[in-house]
Amino acid sequence: MDKELIIVLERIATALEKIADTLNKNPAEKPIFVRQSNVKEVGKTDNIVNNYRIIEEFLNSRNIKIKHIPPEEEVDKILDKIAVYMGNNFSLIRSFYELIKHNINSGLTVKLELKNKRQEEINAICNLAKRLHEIAFLEEYKYFNSPKYILYARPNRIPKVMSFFSGKWLERFIKSQTILLLQKMNPNLNIGYLLNPQIKLPNGDDFEFDLLLSVENDIYWFEAKTGDYQRYMEKYSKISKILELGFERSFMILTDITPTGAEALRTIFYMNVVPIENFSEEFNKIIIKYKSTSLEPNNLSEQNTQ
Secondary structure, eight states: OOHHHHHHHHHHHHHHHHHHHHHTOOOTTSBOOOOOOSOOOOOOOTTOOOOOHHHHHHHHHTTOEEEEOOOOOTHHHHHHHHHHHHHHTHHHHHHHHHHHHHTTTTOOOEEEEOTTSOHHHHHHHHHHHHHHHHTTSEEEEEEETTTTOEEEEEEOOSHHHHHIIIIIHHHHHHHHHHHHHHHHHOTTOOEEEEESOEEEOTTSOEEEOSEEEEETTEEEEEEEESSOGGGGHHHHHHHHHHHTOOGGGEEEEESSOOHHHHHHHHHHHOSEEEEGGGHHHHHHHHHHHTTTTTTSTTOOOOGGGO
16 A cells, blocks of 8 residues: 555544644634534445446446456545535535645645635535545645635645545545435435446447446446546447437536536437536436336336336
């Protein structure tokens, strides 16, 4: 294991003890942590048994071969929770996230002025920064309250951190959020997933899916992009034809598109293109629609294959 990653994991173990002392110190001109208020959290999905055999069988039926499935690590559970926080509060933390993402390669401390932000935005941003600092994804985090309202942060530059900020967090959010919505509807569903499986297409080309999800006998495909999605659309359109999942089971989730732009892409590429802010609502509508058919345990789905 990477030496720097080991340091990250060790820091996670001691972070909670340190944060307790920090919360008791709150002079006006000292760095402070803002308590969470009016921001969204979700339930736990740690108890899922990942049964992805149905996904493997589906890919085999399409002459798609799995080359590699990334192993899951204990730290992934922590990152999943942070990703869900980011996804459910993206409109509030967008300015902070984009600042970090755009400066991740510089190694420099970034500055975010929060004086003109609503208190709800300040709370969400500071709570996210605090969580990232606790697990050493931010090497530096300081927030100066009134009258300055300035946040300073410097991201760690190890590969796991850089990939998280560049877009892996969005994939984790989609995985965790879809499972949560499904379990909320029916806790006894047979659910499986493959996150970032490397595969070989029928023509021999290599490809990596962001997320494949099985719900009973249905398969769902998700691609997530935090930018530069335009150059992927033609490839996704071709893969959509191979998978033959249909519009309602092929998703592209984007952080930088308007609802109008998403609607235009849907009609062109026959994928369900959704802004991140609308994803949970859109997916929930689809699973409710099929609740009496394909999402009932042990029921084969015929409607989605028509």
